[in-house]
Amino acid sequence: MPDLLDPTLLGSPYGSCLVIGKSGTGKTTLLRSVVDLQLKRPEVKRLFVFNDKDNQYARGKKLSSFADLRAIPPHSMVILEDVIVLRKREEDILRLLLNFDCHHKKIHAFVVAHHVYKTSLLNMLPFFHYIIFTSHKSNAPLVKVCLSSFHLDKSEMDKIVNFVQSSVAERSDGSYFVFDCASLNFYGAPYFESLLPCLLYTSD
Numbered sequence: 292m293p294d295l296l297d298p299t300l301l302g303s304p305y306g307s308c309l310v311i312g313k314s315g316t317g318k319t320t321l322l323r324s325v326v327d328l329q330l331k332r333p334e335v336k337r338l339f340v341f342n343d344k345d346n347q348y349a350r351g352k353k354l355s356s357f358a359d360l361r362a363i364p365p366h367s368m369v370i371l372e373d374v375i376v377l378r379k380r381e382e383d384i385l386r387l388l389l390n391f392d393c394h395h396k397k398i399h400a401f402v403v404a405h406h407v408y409k410t411s412l413l414n415m416l417p418f419f420h421y422i423i424f425t426s427h428k429s430n431a432p433l434v435k436v437c438l439s440s441f442h443l444d445k446s447e448m449d450k451i452v453n454f455v456q457s458s459v460a461e462r463s464d465g466s467y468f469v470f471d472c473a474s475l476n477f478y479g480a481p482y483f484e485s486l487l488p489c490l491l492y493t494s495d
Contacts, residue, residue, distance in 0.1 A: 296478065298421040298469045299325045300399045302488035304334070307389050307400040307418065311407070311433065312425030318403050319347050321423070321467070322370060324483055326350065329368050329399060339363050342372040357381040360388050365396040374404040377411040385411075389418035407437055416440045417472060423486070424455075424468040431455045434468065434477075441475055451477045 300306040310318045326348060329335045338351035341360070348370060354360065361384060363369055369388075377385065385402070393400050407413040416422065416437055424430050424437075431452050438448060455468060458479055467480040480486050 296421070296469065296471060297488040298423055298471075298480075299328070299486050299488075300420070301325070301328055301332070303399070303420075305393045305397045305399060306420040307393050307402070308421045308423060309412065309416070309419045310401060310403045310423045310425075311405070311437070313405060313427050313429055316425035316427045317467070318425060319372070321425075321483065321486070322401055322403065323347065325401070326368065326370075328487075334366055334397070335368050335399065336366045337364070337368070339367055339369045340372065341370070342374075343370070344373070347372075357384055360384050360392075363388075363392070363396070363398060365398070367396075368399045369401070371400070371402045374402055374410055374412060376409060382411040382415075386415055386418065389415060406433065413437075413440060419472050421472060422470040423480075424470070426458070426466040426468065428456075430468070434470075438470065438477075441472070443475060454479070 297303050298308055300308060310321060312318055326338060330338060330350060338348065339354055340348045340351035341354040341357065343353055388400055392398055404410055404412055417440060422437060424434055434455050435448060435452050438451065466482060467486060469478040469480055
């Protein structure tokens with residue numbers, strides 16, 4: 292049975308999403324499309340970006356330090372690009388953003404990473420509303436690592452990993468997988484439009 296999801300947060304007053312996968316697998320392409328749509332919404336006032344080394348988000352105001360996340364005004368969209376390693380203070384700031392500011396300041400937060408090991412992100416995964424994985428053959432073990440934080444039983448984990456492995460070969464650029472951190476359901480998104488507030492299909 293398909294469920295209504297909103298991993299791009301376009302139908303949500305606030306929220307957070309981790310976008311994860313190897314370089315060149317569509318993370319930034321996805322987010323640039325999301326930015327275009329989010330900034331058309333009257334309730335989303337501004338875009339703030341941290342670590343945008345290649346100026347990929349021309350419409351965003353660059354944050355000069357991680358500490359600037361604390362000063363982001365309400366009704367903003369924020370993108371944290373290429374999270375590699377977080378110092379303890381940065382980890383605390385990100386946790387506060389995900390666990391408090393997103394809700395109370397109506398912020399839409401997107402965090403981009405290649406992996407969760409040694410980034411301090413592994414312990415924060417339950418704070419996200421969604422995790423979007425790019426469609427790449429290397430992502431099956433990454434999916435398993437991430438979902439282990441949610442204590443799924445082995446049969447469910449095996450079913451998801453098999454779903455990813457069998458689906459990747461059939462997928463093209465622009466396809467993704469989505470994990471709903473609240474319902475603990477895993478979905479396939481064969482093209483960008485299927486990440487918009489709509490029906491996605493489970494791995495069943």
